[in-house]
Amino acid sequence: MSGIRIGIVTVSDRxxxxxxxxxxxPAIQAWFQDVVASPWQAIVRLIPDEQDAIEATLxxxxxxxxCCLVVTTGGTGPALRDVTPEATRAVLDKELExxxxxxxxxxxxxxxxxILSRQTAGVRGxxxxxxxxxxxKAIGECLEAVMAAVPYCIDLVGGPRMETRPERVVAFRPKA
Amino acid sequence: MSGIRIGIVTVSDRxxxxxxxxxxxPAIQAWFQDVVASPWQAIVRLIPDEQDAIEATLxxxxxxxxCCLVVTTGGTGPALRDVTPEATRAVLDKELExxxxxxxxxxxxxxxxxILSRQTAGVRGxxxxxxxxxxxKAIGECLEAVMAAVPYCIDLVGGPRMETRPERVVAFRPKA
Amino acid sequence: MSGIRIGIVTVSDRxxxxxxxxxxxPAIQAWFQDVVASPWQAIVRLIPDEQDAIEATLxxxxxxxxCCLVVTTGGTGPALRDVTPEATRAVLDKELExxxxxxxxxxxxxxxxxILSRQTAGVRGxxxxxxxxxxxKAIGECLEAVMAAVPYCIDLVGGPRMETRPERVVAFRPKA
Numbered sequence: 001m002s003g004i005r006i007g008i009v010t011v012s013d014r015x016x017x018x019x020x021x022x023x024x025x026p027a028i029q030a031w032f033q034d035v036v037a038s039p040w041q042a043i044v045r046l047i048p049d050e051q052d053a054i055e056a057t058l059x060x061x062x063x064x065x066x067c068c069l070v071v072t073t074g075g076t077g078p079a080l081r082d083v084t085p086e087a088t089r090a091v092l093d094k095e096l097e098x099x100x101x102x103x104x105x106x107x108x109x110x111x112x113x114x115i116l117s118r119q120t121a122g123v124r125g126x127x128x129x130x131x132x133x134x135x136x137k138a139i140g141e142c143l144e145a146v147m148a149a150v151p152y153c154i155d156l157v158g159g160p161r162m163e164t165r166p167e168r169v170v171a172f173r174p175k176a
Numbered sequence: 177m178s179g180i181r182i183g184i185v186t187v188s189d190r191x192x193x194x195x196x197x198x199x200x201x202p203a204i205q206a207w208f209q210d211v212v213a214s215p216w217q218a219i220v221r222l223i224p225d226e227q228d229a230i231e232a233t234l235x236x237x238x239x240x241x242x243c244c245l246v247v248t249t250g251g252t253g254p255a256l257r258d259v260t261p262e263a264t265r266a267v268l269d270k271e272l273e274x275x276x277x278x279x280x281x282x283x284x285x286x287x288x289x290x291i292l293s294r295q296t297a298g299v300r301g302x303x304x305x306x307x308x309x310x311x312x313k314a315i316g317e318c319l320e321a322v323m324a325a326v327p328y329c330i331d332l333v334g335g336p337r338m339e340t341r342p343e344r345v346v347a348f349r350p351k352a
Numbered sequence: 353m354s355g356i357r358i359g360i361v362t363v364s365d366r367x368x369x370x371x372x373x374x375x376x377x378p379a380i381q382a383w384f385q386d387v388v389a390s391p392w393q394a395i396v397r398l399i400p401d402e403q404d405a406i407e408a409t410l411x412x413x414x415x416x417x418x419c420c421l422v423v424t425t426g427g428t429g430p431a432l433r434d435v436t437p438e439a440t441r442a443v444l445d446k447e448l449e450x451x452x453x454x455x456x457x458x459x460x461x462x463x464x465x466x467i468l469s470r471q472t473a474g475v476r477g478x479x480x481x482x483x484x485x486x487x488x489k490a491i492g493e494c495l496e497a498v499m500a501a502v503p504y505c506i507d508l509v510g511g512p513r514m515e516t517r518p519e520r521v522v523a524f525r526p527k528a
Contacts, residue, residue: 078446078475079508094254097273097449098280098291104450112500112524115450116508123254135526148288156255156292172288174311270430273449274456274467299430324464332431332468348464350487 003039024073179215200249355391376425
């Protein structure tokens with residue numbers, strides 16, 4: 001059986017040209033390996049900081065591959081080439097501002113430059129799309145801050161049931 | 177005398193069809209009964225999760241009924257039928273992002289899924305419009321978190337003076 | 353030598369007509385005098401709450417005067433004449449939502465009406481534009497809350513290196 005699908009998209013000019021090893025994508029995959037209890041498979045992509053390419057990849061992973069969760073790493077800062085939030089907003093049906101607020105607040109406990117991150121999240125069809133930072137250390141900090149809400153969000157948009165290992169993250173589902 | 181007017185809009189497909197008792201609207205009314213000291217009357221509406229109907233109701237309560245404060249309950253989540261924030265933004269003159277941030281932060285003390293709420297607020301003419309959650313328990317938590325700023329906001333847009341019972345909520349008005 | 357340039361824009365109908373002394377602009381200038389260690393000069397403007405005038409002033413200070421940082425004071429509330437955030441968003445290339453979140457959170461420690469502020473920030477070309485409140489006391493509270501991230505933000509968009517006095521604000525620059 002294939003289980004649920006999680007899309008992992010590394011957005012980086014240098015890594016996509018092979019000038020730089022992609023550390024963000026593998027860090028995300030290892031984190032979910034540790035936390036997600038349901039059978040799942042990763043669908044990974046490595047693309048440059050091009051808005052069209054990011055949008056096309058997000059649409060493919062949500063619409064064609066049926067990923068219930070798609071996470072990106074990289075491209076969320078203020079620099080000219082950082083366009084991941086713009087691409088994400090362009091494909092979202094509904095933006096969920098609370099994710100960006102919560103991830104920035106969590107990162108502020110570590111670095112004051114967390115306010116420079118433009119990370120966001122939202123839903124497209126039956127998928128949740130979530131921007132993560134580029135730095136591997138910051139990826140785990142952000143996922144820890146929001147993961148408890150992810151399975152219920154996927155429930156609400158009609159996606160598959162995702163279970164977590166409760167010793168790592170307790171997925172919260174309000175009583176009806 | 178009629179006093180000031182507060183619009184209370186329950187947005188719910190099921191409650192508007194009578195399949196479900198509206199608990200949110202009465203919870204809001206009871207909360208304001210306890211907190212607002214000025215003479216006031218509630219103008220209540222119960223409508224389905226339809227963006228056009230929500231927009232029309234918000235316009236009616238602000239423009240025709242002269243409500244200085246209009247609160248909604250329901251329809252702020254990520255699901256397909258949740259369109260209250262979209263309808264609210266469509267009729268606002270100015271969005272006040274701080275309300276949504278503060279209400280999500282307050283709710284996070286109770287449930288990690290608070291980040292899924294898309295609640296917002298803002299002004300239309302001389303009225304403040306404020307989205308609240310659908311669950312009665314969460315309504316009070318959110319109102320407690322923002323009410324101290326509501327009377328001064330209404331002052332700033334030229335609405336009537338609203339007084340609160342200070343043993344419940346101290347309305348803050350900065351010295352000029 | 354001229355050093356780096358910081359634009360300081362007071363937005364106020366009354367102060368621009370001379371009915372009221374501009375206290376915000378001088379408060380900002382004094383704050384930076386205390387905190388910025390690099391040689392710098394202030395370029396100051398005093399304009400009414402008119403969206404066109406604010407946009408033109410922000411463009412002039414960023415594009416023609418080469419200010420790496422432009423701060424505004426005033427016009428961020430919910431009132432009809434408050435249009436500084438609208439003007440700011442109209443000229444930004446990228447909005448940085450984390451600044452507004454962090455400044456509102458910092459101000460909430462002092463006044464519950466901090467949630468009424470619509471302050472934002474973002475980048476235009478090689479400049480960072482930052483909205484501050486109108487009240488001199490609140491200006492310092494907001495600058496203290498975000499300044500550690502300002503020099504690195506300017507680095508990221510290709511602006512000049514700004515140094516701070518570390519006994520006042522430690523500018524944070526992540527290791528590459």
